[in-house]
Each structure stands twice: as structure tokens, then as C-alpha cells.
Amino acid sequence: MQHHHTENNAGTHETWLEREALAEAMIPLIGRLYRTNNVVTSIHGRSLINKSTMSILKAHRFARRITTEELLLEDTAPILRILADLDLGAAAIDIGRLRNAYDGAGDGRTLEEFVRAELADIVGQGGRDERTSTDVVLYGFGRIGRLVARLLIEKAGGGHGLRLRAVVVRRGSANDLTKRASLLRRDSVHGSFEGTIQVDEATNTITANGTRIQVIYSDDPATIDYTAYGISDALVVDNTGRWRDEEGLSQHLTSTGVAKVLLTAPGKGALKNIVHGINHATILDSDRIITAASCTTNAITPVLKAIHDRFGVVHGHVETVHSFTNDQNLIDNFHKGDRRGRSAALNMVLTETGAATAVAKALPELAGKLTGSSIRVPTPDVSIAILNLTLETGTTKEEVNTYLRGMSLHSGMRKQVDYIDSPEVVSTDFVGSRRAGIVDGLATIADGIHLVLYVWYDNEFGYSCQVVRVMEEMAAVHPPTYPAADADTSAGGSVHAG
Known part of the structure; x- marks a missing residue:
């Protein structure tokens, strides 16, 4: 029995080493495509540029959330080799979605024939980039x-x-x-x-x-x-x-x-407050000044839009448990704002947030329906928003979680909304998240028309990613995306990889 167990371990380790070797062989192809052809490769939205062997393996593992099965390196490595031989023009190519499209086509074409046809517009372009x-x-x-x-x-x-x-x-x-x-x-x-x-x-x-x-x-x-x-x-x-x-x-x-x-930051007056994924399509070339709203507004607006589109929001309250920020004092001292003069490192500080009302600037249909407040807590980064909502149409925990999970994977807001259902995650697990907000599915409470959602967000890095997405829209510098993006559910905006 002991000998059999050892053989299994040896076999598992051998398989792991083979997968490591495949991932290592992908790195120079990914790099050459990026530097020579201006091609950004990703797996279901996870960029492969400048990533380690382990990161590439984890990106393949992540694919289980989309298809329920792990993406095999044996399936993606050939795609990269084909891409490298096609001398492509600039593009963002999701090889995970490209492989899924090929597996679902079932039309008898070889993988190379399929990829060549999908990317016909940029084949042989030698890194040509039409972007300014x-x-x-x-x-x-x-x-x-x-x-x-x-x-x-x-x-x-x-x-x-x-x-x-x-x-x-x-x-x-x-x-x-x-x-x-x-x-x-x-x-x-x-x-x-x-x-x-x-x-x-x-x-x-x-x-x-x-x-x-x-x-x-x-x-x-x-x-x-x-x-x-x-x-x-x-x-x-x-x-x-x-x-x-x-x-x-x-x-x-x-x-x-x-x-x-x-x-x-949130703008005042008539300035456009843009939450990418929601109202970025309203940006005009003639707009000289745009604002990217706040970290909290970016975190909750996509989730609120998803819920409102499906179930209708009658009214709600948003409570954020927010990491302290630079405008607070380390120890008690004068501060022009109420309560913020007290030590950020020692206290939970109840304060106001304009995020609930700011949502309406990006999502006018929720105007006047939300209130909000915030509690600053002694952590340096990552916050959580608690959305206590009354709905027009009742739902269940399973239904709303399945819906939000789907929105995080397949909708036009998949760059903004993430979903997790681990019973062990805590705030530091979300440091470096590139999504605007992450729905904690296990914490969801649904009782008919009463719904409570918990949405984590890296109020620094996740927000910065949203800022860069708005910058890309203002400058119109997106490369073509392959395979064709999913139908967008976000106010007519386009979906871009990267």
C-alpha cells in the first residue's frame, strides 16, 4: 500500500514538471508576440505579459471558473505557436476564449485554420499598429x-x-x-x-x-x-x-x-463622472475634462447596475467599511473634517461618503434611491461595501449569486465585477485585484425583495485600473480584440482585453 502511494505521488510530480516545462516554453512566445507584434495575450482576462511560470499555470487553473474544467497547457501552447508564426498586427488576444471558441465550433477545421480565419484582419501585418x-x-x-x-x-x-x-x-x-x-x-x-x-x-x-x-x-x-x-x-x-x-x-x-x-476623484457640478463599464460610452472626443468618480462608486455601481437590470432596485443603503486614507491623522490632532482628526490607527471612524448619491451620475435610473455612510477602519488598503437593497422582484441567494457569477465571467462588466465564494477569504486576499469590486457570494442574504450584498474592493489598485481604462477611452487607444467581445451590457460600451 505504501509503495502504491509513492508511485501515485511520483506520477503527480512528473505531470507537474511536464506542465511547468510547457509553461516555461510559452514565456518567450508571449514575450516575442508582445515586443515584436504588439500583441497582448491573456487567458480569460488574465494578462500573460511578463508573468512567471507559476502565474501562467494559475491562469490556466482559473479557467475552471468559466468552463468548470481546467484549461490544459496542451491546448493553449499550440495556439501561441500558431500566433507566433502568423506575423500579426497589434491586437489583444484571449487564448483561453479562442480555444473555447475552437472547441465549440465543431466544423472540422484544424486549429491553425480556425485561428488564421479568426485573425484574418491582422495576419501578416508585422506588428502594424494603427493606434496613435x-x-x-x-x-x-x-x-x-x-x-x-x-x-x-x-x-x-x-x-x-x-x-x-x-x-x-x-x-x-x-x-x-x-x-x-x-x-x-x-x-x-x-x-x-x-x-x-x-x-x-x-x-x-x-x-x-x-x-x-x-x-x-x-x-x-x-x-x-x-x-x-x-x-x-x-x-x-x-x-x-x-x-x-x-x-x-x-x-x-x-x-x-x-x-x-x-x-x-468625484467631480463637482456638471462634470462627467465616469465609471468604466457603466457609462464610458458617453465620453466624447470633445470632452476636455472628465472625472473617474471614487473608488467606492466604481466598486458598487457595476453591481448595482447588474441587480437593477435584473430585479429592479426600489431603494437601498450603502455602508462601506473603508481602509483609512492619507487625509486622516495618525494620532489625535486637529482636522477640519468631523471625526477625522482622531487617530486612524486606533479607531473606527464613522464618516460620510458621497458614493451612494454619486452612483446616480453614472447610473441616473438610481437617482434618489440610495443613501450611504462609511466607517474608516485601521487597515491600509482594501474595503468592503454592504449593499442593503429593496427590490422590485424577489429573488433567492442561489439565483442572485448565480446571476452575479455569470456577470463576472461573461458580461460587458466582467472587467469590473468579480465573484468569489470561498469561506476563508479576508481583506488582504484582495490586495492587487484588478476588478472594481468582488462579490462575496457566501455572505449574500436574500429574502424575497430584501437583498444584502457584500462587495470587496481594493480601493487603491482596483480603482487605479478603472482610471487607466477611462484614460484608454479618452485617448481611443484600444487595440482590436480577439475573439470578438461578448455582447456588452454596459450602456453600449465596448469590451477590451488587458
Whole structure:
């Protein structure tokens, strides 16, 4: 009996080693497609660019959530080899969905014939990329600014699309540049920067993985000549939060070399508050100033839309248990806001949130139907929103969970909504999530027309991913996506990989 058990273990280990070898062989193909052909590959939305052997294996394992069966490397490796031989033009290609499409076609074609036909528009294009490049300036380099920088550097590819050119900050010390680079390199929540960073004091530049970032020192958004640094028609991403209305943000537009402005906070007045996946199709080329709403608004609006579309929301209350933020005090001290002067590290702090009412800017059909409040708690990142809703149509826990799980996998909001039903997850498990919000299915409470949903969200990284998606819409820099995207359920917007 003991000998039989050992043989089974040996067989399992041997299989694992074979799978590791297949994954390792995929890495140079993934890299060559990315650098030579501007092709971004993914598996059911999980990017394969610059990923380790283990990450590639985990992406294949993740496929069980879509098809109930693990995706085999023996099925995807041949697709990558075919892609590498087709000398493709720029594209985002989901090889997991491409394999599913081939398995479901059943028309007798070989895999190569099927892939060639699916990608006919870009075969033999030799990396051709029809997209224009858009210069990006980060005005401010705080929590969101540095995470957006990491994402832009990660997506730099062949230099098309969004190009991070500069950051603007106020000089904090004589060795300011070195300190800024260090904050980009090391992060207590999100870990070390994946790659290399060099600092050039003579030119005031930081070079991260080949992306050269000009650091500009200024405290006046209206007087910078960006063209002096070779920057033109730039998209300025204001992540300082100092200006929230059109008048304040318009200061950026008076600087030479600026075309558009995006605020990484809720805007005031008539400014468009965009939640990607919900109302990004309303962005017009003529829009000069856009706001990306708040982390909480981005987390709850997609889930609320999904519920409202299926069951109808009569009214509800949103309670967020939110990690503390930089605007709170470490220890008790004066603060202009109520309660926020008390120590963030020692207290749960009851405060207001505008997220419930802000939902209506992206989803007008919920105007006046939601209230909200927030409790700041002593954790540095990841929050949870509790949606207590009264519905028009009753439902059950099983029905609503099945529906939301499906929305997370197959809908036009699958980049925004995630779903999990593990009984062991806690907040730190969601650090680095690229979705706007993650429904905790086991916590769902449904009793007829009364529904309570728990939605986790990385209020830093998940939100930053949403910001970048809005930036891509403003700059119109999406590559063609293969296979064709699912029918979109998000206000007519398109679905993009990556």
C-alpha cells in the first residue's frame, strides 16, 4: 500500500514538471508576440505579459471558473505557436476564449485554420499598429498616481497607446527625486516594483523599465510649458484632489501642451463622472475634462447596475467599511473634517461618503434611491461595501449569486465585477485585484425583495485600473480584440482585453 502511494505521488510530480516545462516554453512566445507584434495575450482576462511560470499555470487553473474544467497547457501552447508564426498586427488576444471558441465550433477545421480565419484582419501585418500614441502627465504622485504609473509602465509595450511622459510635484526636499523614485520602487501595501528603476539627477528623470519619466517641479497647474519637454496634446491625470470643479481643473488646459484632463476623484457640478463599464460610452472626443468618480462608486455601481437590470432596485443603503486614507491623522490632532482628526490607527471612524448619491451620475435610473455612510477602519488598503437593497422582484441567494457569477465571467462588466465564494477569504486576499469590486457570494442574504450584498474592493489598485481604462477611452487607444467581445451590457460600451 505504501509503495502504491509513492508511485501515485511520483506520477503527480512528473505531470507537474511536464506542465511547468510547457509553461516555461510559452514565456518567450508571449514575450516575442508582445515586443515584436504588439500583441497582448491573456487567458480569460488574465494578462500573460511578463508573468512567471507559476502565474501562467494559475491562469490556466482559473479557467475552471468559466468552463468548470481546467484549461490544459496542451491546448493553449499550440495556439501561441500558431500566433507566433502568423506575423500579426497589434491586437489583444484571449487564448483561453479562442480555444473555447475552437472547441465549440465543431466544423472540422484544424486549429491553425480556425485561428488564421479568426485573425484574418491582422495576419501578416508585422506588428502594424494603427493606434496613435497619447502623452500622459501625472499631476501628483501619491497613492493613486504611483499605482497608475506602475500600470502605464506595465502596458507600455511597443510605445503605442498611453505613454507616461512626466509627473508634476512640488519639491519636498533637496533629494526629492531620489525619494520619489524610492516610493515608486517600494510600496508597503503592493510590494516592490517589478523591474528596474534609474534616477538621473542632471535631467530630473526617472527611468522605469525603459520608460523615461520627466519629473517637473511646480505648484501651479496653469503655467507649465510641457512642450519644452517634448510633450504635446497631453492627457493630464490630476490625482491631487485639490481641484474638483471645472474652474479649478481648467487651469491645466491653460498650460502649453495639454489637450485633456482626468480627475481621479468625484467631480463637482456638471462634470462627467465616469465609471468604466457603466457609462464610458458617453465620453466624447470633445470632452476636455472628465472625472473617474471614487473608488467606492466604481466598486458598487457595476453591481448595482447588474441587480437593477435584473430585479429592479426600489431603494437601498450603502455602508462601506473603508481602509483609512492619507487625509486622516495618525494620532489625535486637529482636522477640519468631523471625526477625522482622531487617530486612524486606533479607531473606527464613522464618516460620510458621497458614493451612494454619486452612483446616480453614472447610473441616473438610481437617482434618489440610495443613501450611504462609511466607517474608516485601521487597515491600509482594501474595503468592503454592504449593499442593503429593496427590490422590485424577489429573488433567492442561489439565483442572485448565480446571476452575479455569470456577470463576472461573461458580461460587458466582467472587467469590473468579480465573484468569489470561498469561506476563508479576508481583506488582504484582495490586495492587487484588478476588478472594481468582488462579490462575496457566501455572505449574500436574500429574502424575497430584501437583498444584502457584500462587495470587496481594493480601493487603491482596483480603482487605479478603472482610471487607466477611462484614460484608454479618452485617448481611443484600444487595440482590436480577439475573439470578438461578448455582447456588452454596459450602456453600449465596448469590451477590451488587458
